[in-house]
Amino acid sequence: MTPASPLTIKDYLLGKLSAEQETELEELYFSDMECVAQIWAVFADLSEQYLNGELSEIERALFEQRLRNSPVLREMFENERALWHNAPAPTAVAAQPQFAPQPEARSHSHGLGWLSKFQLRFALLSAGVLLTAGIWFFWRSQTTTPLAPEPIATVQDNQQNNAHHNLATPLPQPSVTPTPETTKSVTTVATFFLPTQLRRGTVEAPTISLSPQIQTVRLELQLIDADSATYSAVLSSDSAEVVQTWKALTPQHGQNQSKVVLRIPARALANADYLLEIKPLTGSDRESFSQQFRFTVAKQ
Amino acid sequence: MIETSPQLKKNSALTQASFEQLLACLGPDREAAASAYLELRQALFTYFALRGATSPEELTDETVDRVARRLSEGQIIFTANLKNYFYGVARNVWRETLVKANTVTQLPETPLPLSSGPTPHDVMVETLETAESEKRLGCLQKCLAQFSDEERELVLSYYRDSGGAKIEKRKALAQTLGLSPDSLRHKLARLRLKLGSCVRQCLKT
Structure with missing residues (x-):
């Protein structure tokens, strides 16, 4: 080698x-x-x-x-x-190295030792954090809604879904043939990202909180190996009942990660634990490998 | 992370017997085995860190634990190099880790409106980063104080100069220590890992 x-x-x-x-x-x-x-x-x-x-x-x-x-x-x-x-200048190197303060800090350090100045600055910074957090929450509440309802016509939403997967069946589906009312209506979408780079040993499933106005849950699922052109997915409840299936999900490739995106009608979900299993339909791992995501739904 | 102490760190999940058995497979004598074990943990840490693991130390422990358990169960490992076997197990551990989702991030469906200046959120993030940076400096200072005089001087001297002077200074430093420039770089890389491990621990407390 x-x-x-x-x-x-x-x-x-x-x-x-x-x-x-x-x-x-x-x-x-x-x-x-x-x-x-x-x-x-x-x-x-x-x-x-x-x-x-x-x-x-x-x-x-x-x-x-x-x-x-x-x-x-x-x-x-x-x-x-x-x-x-x-890094201090050579003369400053001692058994207890003292880092040279940043230039901007140096001008305010009259009469204060480095350590006490650090404590003072930390206290000031903490106060600053609290203040800016308050301002930020006020500002956000005035300007945007965190889950900004996206004005997507239901018909468009369905077409987008069908491009990636087949909505399988046992549950109520969004309207496929829109009436004038549904065309005018909006779909409120909540997007969640379920990453794969996660800390081992945590058994608790993440909770997806859904407010009453959410109509569609959009899940972005990070893939481990995205060498398959298409994936299938099955969403089942904790009682092993199949909630929804997808047969041809196309992965989206980013610079360093790949994901599949799927949409679930919020009304198909209850306050329960869910298991979402994704399998590659092509590629070397298709026989042995599946990726699982567990989550809990909490409707407000 | 990489051990900061020359002592062997044994994963608490391992029995002493299985750990000893693992060491016996890693080197002809205890000293060589101990050195190989520490190096192996460095490789495992590096692998998991570069994969993006939040806690590479835990995954390193898990990998070592699995291999030691298999050895103690009498499983025969068919590989010319046990370290390659560790790599195979590490890949499995990582793959299993990936399928265990434990967080969820709620993203806005529509992008936030663009703003010409920093938002209050930006200011808050910057303030938090400054606070973290101050804490990190304190930890670096504390951790460097634990280094030997020679190690500390080596690390600090490496960062003192900039521009063309830096290259010449580093060449001179390598010569003084009787090392090739590459050996000096590698020595510093190991010291940085040791420092990184100490700082991580310090920031947690």
Whole structure:
């Protein structure tokens, strides 16, 4: 096995490698531990280049995407940033290193030790957070509604659904043949994103809270492996009763993740626990692999 | 995360016997096995962190636990390199983790109206970030204080300069330490991981 080049590692960190190339590199760093250090060294280089504005626009976007998707990388990056901005001059290095305060903080530090200034600033910041939170909630209530009812005509909504899946049956369906009343009406849609990058060991299912005006629940489900062209999905209740099925869901591919989107009439859902199972219809994993999402519906 | 202590960290779910059995498979003597074990945990941590795991330490423990359990049950592992087997198990652990949904984020169906200046929400986020940044600085300071003088000086000296001077300084630093530039980079990468682990713990408390 040949050592990984810094360029390959950089591409790996920016999410530019194919799945096969990723596997190859991962196998490498499990068998050659020097490669692990190399990966983190390249990550530090990338962080430095990012902070110095030396990355191209595309690389910068990919790096930011990577940081958004990985909480740990984000933390490592924040450490890098803090060290770059605050590493003390050589004379200041002592058994207890004191970071040089940020330039803007320095001008306000007359007579205050660094630590006490930190405590004072923290208290002021906390007060600021509370104040701005209050302003923010007031502002949001004045300008937007968090779940802004989307003025989508029911007929349009159905056409959009049918493009991706077949609405199967046992439950009341949205009107397929719209009457004049339904054409004029609006559908209030609540969108929920069910991610897959989640903390292990949490058994509690997420709760989807639905206010009375919600007519359609739109679920965006993050896919683990999106190598299938189409997926099927089954929504069942905790008593194993099938609520709705989809037979040909088309995945949507983003830069670093893929998802399928499906819509469920709110009236089809009760206050109960649900299991949503997605299976690939094509691709290598179709026989063995299915992805499950559990959630609880709470109607207000 | 990566161990900050030279001592072996044993996953609490493992029995001492199965842990010892795992170590025996990792190296010819206890010292070599201990070193291989720590390196393996670094690789597992890196894998899960890069996949986007919220808590790579837990997934690392889970992977080690599974392999040790299989070994203690007498399962024969057909692979030339046990570390590759760990990689296979780690992939399964990650895949299983992904199917366990535990959060939901409610997104607005329509985008929020564009605003010319920062919104109060922006201001709040910025304020929170500043507070977190202050706390991080405190933790970095505390964690660096736990490093040996040599390690601390190495980390800090690496970040002191910028521009062309930085490259020359780093070359000189490597020479002083009798290391190649790459070895210096790798050494610093390990120290950063150690620092990162300490800061994470500090921020949690």
